[in-house]
Amino acid sequence: MGGSAISEFSPAFIEAFNSGAAHFQAGRFTEAADVFRRLANERPEIPNLHGNLGLSLRAAGRPDEALEPLRQALRLRNDYPDALNALGGILLDQRNLDHALLAYQELVRMKPDYPSALLALGNLYMFTGDANRAREAYRRAILVEPEIATNHNNLGAVCLSLGDPAEAAHHYRRALVIDVGRPEYRKNLGTCLMMAGDYPNGTAAYEGRLEQGVWRKRNMPGVLWQDQPLAGKTLLVHFEQGLGDSFQYIRYASVLRRMGARVIYECQPALKRVLSTAPDLDGLFAFGEALPPYDYYVSLMSLMHRLGTTPDTAPGGVPYLRAEPERVADWADRLNRLEGGERPRLRVGINWHGNETGKSIPLECFEAMGRLPDVRLYSLQKVSGLNQLEQLRDRVRVTELGADFDSGPDAFVDTAAVITSMDLIITCDTSVCHLAGAMGRPTWVVLKWFADWRWMQHRLDSPWYPTMRLFRQARANDWAEVMGRVTTQVAALATGAMTR
Structure with missing residues (x-):
């Protein structure tokens, strides 16, 4: 609660103010809000009354009502960190990221040692895709609050996203020293180590995920x-x-x-x-x-x-999944009819949209590929991402497989059959790439700059799938550049200038 020199006021005013503070401290936030609203109406020139009203309303679970009192408090007193922190927190909860960022930038400028302000600022930079500024904010947070495990954990996450697993592992370990054995930090360390290729230590730490409440847990008997x-x-x-x-x-x-x-x-x-x-x-x-x-x-x-898996001992046996022969024959016939009996030199099945943020390839990046001679693109996309087909149908030449494609309760049975008839699969990091890889089909996976741990770092192949090639973004969020490289390789493949 914001402090105020209230000795100049009447005993009744002071008594009311103290009762509001007592309600707040006891967790009776609605009662506190009622008191501070009445006092703010009586003395609207006092910023702390508006600030305390906003803080009480937010604590009572009424953030929308809290916004105006907090803003009024800041109009009357621009150096009011408690009100600014509460305002920034509400804006962040509402995903009003631009305005929340401005609030926390001002809070950190005003009071750099305000508890968790730098952590919140780092989080906002991460939300808005500015990893370098996030890293700097987290580093400053550690200087101000070195014993807060979350500061180290979040710095580890941003370092990993910037391609520095060694520094990330250092900060994850530091978080585990402060908050001993916390499952989230163990899991994070595990993914970091596996990305760097250290599977013996990484898989052991990754077991921490099973103790996290947010992960799907099974209470298996036995x-x-x-x-x-x-x-x-x-x-x-x-x-x-x-x-x-x-x-x-x-x-x-x-x-x-x-x-x-x-x-x-x-x-x-x-x-x-x-x-x-x-x-x-x-x-x-x-x-x-x-x-x-x-x-x-x-x-x-x-x-x-x-089983002690390492990148060098990943179980093989590829292919170990196969399509149903009857489905393969049916789809081979359907593809032939779609092509009018003139098979292109290169059939390419594409899957461009995944469910996780940042993994999806904009469909427009396939436009040049779809215009290559002797290349025909087939959509393996289901459910999500189909709106792009509708929007770009005049620009991107993609053959659609019909409303009955994998429309039943059994997922991927048609996808597996179509994959069998394709010469190449090009996909983002989603389940299709694993199915195609498990079937031993030529598969090119286009990865975002900060790819999932299972693809490790820098590798252009995968120890899990011998028929797979990896294409990585050269810069964060730059799909055009990496897809330009992929298209060049497809053109060379179609003309016989390279092998799959």
Whole structure:
């Protein structure tokens, strides 16, 4: 609560002011707001009354009502950090990022040691895509508040986004020293180390994710597998995260089978059919179906750690997923009809839109590729991103596969069949790239500047998929440049000047 020299006021005024402060301290924020509103109406020239009203309303969960009192307090007193911090916080919650940024910039200028002000400023720079300024703000936050673990964790995140996993790991470890064993920081350290190629330490730290409340947790009955002998035992492996993860890591069934296990896998319901071709599974069950008895269970994403995976020992066996022969034949016929019986030299299946921020390629970046001689683009996109097809149909030449393409309850069965008939798949970082890679098809993945940890750093290939090439942004958010390189390579491939 903002302080004020109120000794000049009447005893009744002072008593009311103190009662408002007492209500606030006791957590009775609505009662506090009622008191400060009445006092502010009586003495509208006093900034602290408006400020305390705004602080009380915000604390009472009424942020929209708090905005005007806070602004009035700042009009009357421009050096009022509590009001400015509250105003910035409300604007941030409302995702009014530009105005929140101005508020926190002014707060830091006014009072650099205001608690968490530099942290909030760094967060805002990250939200607005200015990683370099975010890094500077977090560094200043650590100088002001060196024992706040969040400062180190967030600095680690921005360093990783700027391509410096060594500095990122240093700050993640510092966060773990301050807040010992916090699962979020362990997981973050794990992703950082795996991005740098240190899988032995990275996969161990990545296990911290299983203790985070925000992650999908399973209360599986039975005994967790923690390296107990598997000979003659039934091991239930259950999915944990995205669809692409199931495509990427289902290959571990073969490793577990060689260890003597009977392996059953519980998958996302939509994937049961497309995963039915995976080898070395003794049972495949959709989430919600009754499971048979088992001796141990383990999360799919924990197998990297439990089996000691490194980039050099990633399980192979590609291809290990296949399309249904009947679907392949049907789609081969449909593609032939779409082409009028004149097959282009290069069929390219494209998938441009993902669900995570920053991973999607603007469809317009495929315009030049779609005009190449002897190249025909086919859309593998489903649900999201289709509005771009409608908007750019006159500019980007993409063949659409019809409303019935993967329209049933079983995801990817048509996609897998079409992938089989393609000469090349070009995709952003989404589940399609993992399916195509698991099928052993020529696949080019176009990655944002700060790519997911599984693609590591700088590599142009993937230890997980031998038929995959990686194309990375040279600069953050610059899709045009990287897609220019991809288009040049497609042109060379179409003319026979290079191999896939």
